[in-house]
Amino acid sequence: MKKKKGTEKKLLTAALRTVLASILIASLFMIGACAPSNNASENNAGETGNGAASKPINVISREDGSGTRSAFVELFEVQKEGSDGKKIDATTLDAVITNSTSVMLTTVAGDPAAIGYISLGSMSNTVKALEINGVAATAENVKSGAYEIQRDFNIATMPNLSDAAQDFINFIMSKEGQKVIEDNNYIAADANASAFRSNNASGKVVVGGSSSVSPVMEKLVEAYASANPNVTIEIQTSDSSVGMSSTIEGVLEIGMASRALKDSELEKGLTPKTIAIDGLAVIVNNDNPVSGMSIEQVRGIFLGEIKNWADISA
Amino acid sequence: MIKKAIANTVLKERVAQAVFTAAACCCVLAVGLICFFLVVNGIPALAEIGVIKFLFGTVWQPSAGSFGIGYMIIGSLYVTAGAMVIGIPLGLLTALYLSRFATQRLGGALHRGIELLAGIPSVVFGFFGLVVIVPLIRQTMGGTGLSILAAAIILGVMILPTIITVSRAALDAVPENYYEGALALGARHERCVFRVILPAAASGIVASIVLGFGRAIGETMAVVMVVGNQVRLPSAITDGVRTLTANIILEMGYAADLHRGALIATALVLFVFIMAINVLFSLMKKRAGI
Numbered sequence: 001m002k003k004k005k006g007t008e009k010k011l012l013t014a015a016l017r018t019v020l021a022s023i024l025i026a027s028l029f030m031i032g033a034c035a036p037s038n039n040a041s042e043n044n045a046g047e048t049g050n051g052a053a054s055k056p057i058n059v060i061s062r063e064d065g066s067g068t069r070s071a072f073v074e075l076f077e078v079q080k081e082g083s084d085g086k087k088i089d090a091t092t093l094d095a096v097i098t099n100s101t102s103v104m105l106t107t108v109a110g111d112p113a114a115i116g117y118i119s120l121g122s123m124s125n126t127v128k129a130l131e132i133n134g135v136a137a138t139a140e141n142v143k144s145g146a147y148e149i150q151r152d153f154n155i156a157t158m159p160n161l162s163d164a165a166q167d168f169i170n171f172i173m174s175k176e177g178q179k180v181i182e183d184n185n186y187i188a189a190d191a192n193a194s195a196f197r198s199n200n201a202s203g204k205v206v207v208g209g210s211s212s213v214s215p216v217m218e219k220l221v222e223a224y225a226s227a228n229p230n231v232t233i234e235i236q237t238s239d240s241s242v243g244m245s246s247t248i249e250g251v252l253e254i255g256m257a258s259r260a261l262k263d264s265e266l267e268k269g270l271t272p273k274t275i276a277i278d279g280l281a282v283i284v285n286n287d288n289p290v291s292g293m294s295i296e297q298v299r300g301i302f303l304g305e306i307k308n309w310a311d312i313s314a
Numbered sequence: 315m316i317k318k319a320i321a322n323t324v325l326k327e328r329v330a331q332a333v334f335t336a337a338a339c340c341c342v343l344a345v346g347l348i349c350f351f352l353v354v355n356g357i358p359a360l361a362e363i364g365v366i367k368f369l370f371g372t373v374w375q376p377s378a379g380s381f382g383i384g385y386m387i388i389g390s391l392y393v394t395a396g397a398m399v400i401g402i403p404l405g406l407l408t409a410l411y412l413s414r415f416a417t418q419r420l421g422g423a424l425h426r427g428i429e430l431l432a433g434i435p436s437v438v439f440g441f442f443g444l445v446v447i448v449p450l451i452r453q454t455m456g457g458t459g460l461s462i463l464a465a466a467i468i469l470g471v472m473i474l475p476t477i478i479t480v481s482r483a484a485l486d487a488v489p490e491n492y493y494e495g496a497l498a499l500g501a502r503h504e505r506c507v508f509r510v511i512l513p514a515a516a517s518g519i520v521a522s523i524v525l526g527f528g529r530a531i532g533e534t535m536a537v538v539m540v541v542g543n544q545v546r547l548p549s550a551i552t553d554g555v556r557t558l559t560a561n562i563i564l565e566m567g568y569a570a571d572l573h574r575g576a577l578i579a580t581a582l583v584l585f586v587f588i589m590a591i592n593v594l595f596s597l598m599k600k601r602a603g604i
Contacts, residue, residue: 058457058458060458063543063564063565064375064376064377064564064565082378088375088377088378089375089377093544093545093546094544094546095544096458096460096542096543096544096554097542097543097544097556097564098543099538099543099563099564103444103539106444106445107444107448107458107460110445110448110449110452110459111449111452111458111459113458114458
């Protein structure tokens with residue numbers, strides 16, 4: 001009896017081991033299958049071509065309050081009038097909300113039916129930027145004004161600025177500073193700026209605000225470090241609204257905003273300065289056959305009135 | 315001379331004790347401060363919005379002044395329930411296997427793997443979900459892929475270590491004579507395990523599930539990346555929703571005034587949820603005696 005139990009137990013453990021092994025192999029296979037299945041889907045999309053044409057549109061937006069979202073909503077008038085006559089954001093409730101540019105890019109790059117928007121400076125070749133009203137979203141067209149979907153990158157300061165902060169702002173607005181901006185695919189605010197001459201101030205300046213502005217601000221800080229090594233600049237990235245309120249409170253000396261300043265912010269004594277111009281690109285998947293839209297079509301999609309790609313191709 | 319040495323030792327003892335007490339107090343102080351912060355900042359906003367309107371309201375539009383987290387509570391519960399459906403059977407069977415079936419070598423290797431799983435940062439889980447699970451769901455089931463299902467799968471795997479370790483401890487704690495008694499009555503090994511040991515460890519296993527539930531409902535980073543974050547009532551598991559945690563992390567940076575208060579109140583609701591779960595857990599722990 002005891003012996004029988006022993007063999008039974010052995011059999012059982014052997015069986016369990018086999019099950020476990022097969023699960024392991026199956027999961028390995030599944031992980032391995034993921035990569036080829038991605039390729040397969042791309043091939044399918046390529047073959048069918050217009051296959052995406054009758055798919056529902058997957059709208060991807062940013063979180064409520066993001067500078068990019070408020071600029072987008074204003075430029076395309078994705079708004080409704082509230083009860084008090086004030087225009088409020090009316091982005092469709094079915095829109096997927098991402099909280100960063102990188103998640104937006106990954107999502108649109110992976111979804112053939114997606115549409116989203118990002119700063120033109122963050123554009124990558126994993127997604128396709130749509131022509132708006134027949135104008136391509138390029139730095140040249142933003143510069144010439146032909147591509148109208150653009151916004152200002154602003155910095156804002158309170159009165160009685162320190163010499164060090166003034167010196168850094170002078171650098172940003174100088175020929176050297178504006179070149180850094182152009183080199184990073186944004187449009188310089190002042191094309192005819194003169195060369196930088198430091199006032200030789202020293203000290204520490206804290207700059208903070210919009211996460212859209214801070215990548216180019218980092219490059220400016222790097223370049224400024226060799227122009228005047230006596231000043232250290234610290235960047236705190238948050239968002240436009242926090243940047244403005246912290247500057248008013250005196251926590252920051254220079255605030256960054258990826259949108260125009262609100263009247264309430266100007267009333268509290270902030271002085272804005274445009275340091276660069278950025279285009280907003282409406283992006284779709286590389287496999288999407290649609291290459292351009294009108295402003296009204298984009299507006300309709302983000303309001304939730306146009307729901308299918310078939311309505312766009314037609 | 316000896317007296318002096320003793321006095322020295324006593325002094326050292328006292329100092330060490332004071333240090334340890336201070337460390338412990340810091341811990342409790344942190345919890346107390348968080349409680350205080352949530353209540354002081356959340357209650358005024360709750361009062362201004364109205365508790366009923368806040369908890370059962372379905373429109374969340376801060377720019378228009380409506381703050382209703384009803385759909386988010388539902389979203390959180392859906393996602394967590396999905397995670398439990400995936401995590402409980404997997405976790406429980408793994409715990410049973412590790413406790414009663416695995417050979418020492420294989421069990422040790424698995425145990426180490428599970429420990430590793432517990433150490434993976436949640437943002438890595440989220441990223442894995444975004445680039446692997448989400449496209450998989452999109453291709454096989456349609457929609458955007460950013461869905462309750464994606465979040466449930468990610469969370470289901472994330473709560474595995476919690477469920478496995480706690481359940482296993484409960485299973486291991488079952489006295490050996492229960493098993494031997496069952497064997498003596500002629501039951502086979504698996505019958506002993508499933509009919510005798512499993513029921514004996516039930517309260518510990520329920521405690522592990524409660525703990526896993528708490529972990530799932532509080533998870534933020536991994537969820538926000540894969541769940542879509544739409545404030546709406548979902549009609550399918552491939553629809554996206556917004557969870558309470560996602561709402562806080564998405565909008566905290568921008569919020570001011572009442573909007574900020576409403577987010578803190580959201581955190582308060584979440585805190586109450588998790589407190590309730592922890593109380594439940596400690597009650598069960600008492601009953602289970604682990």
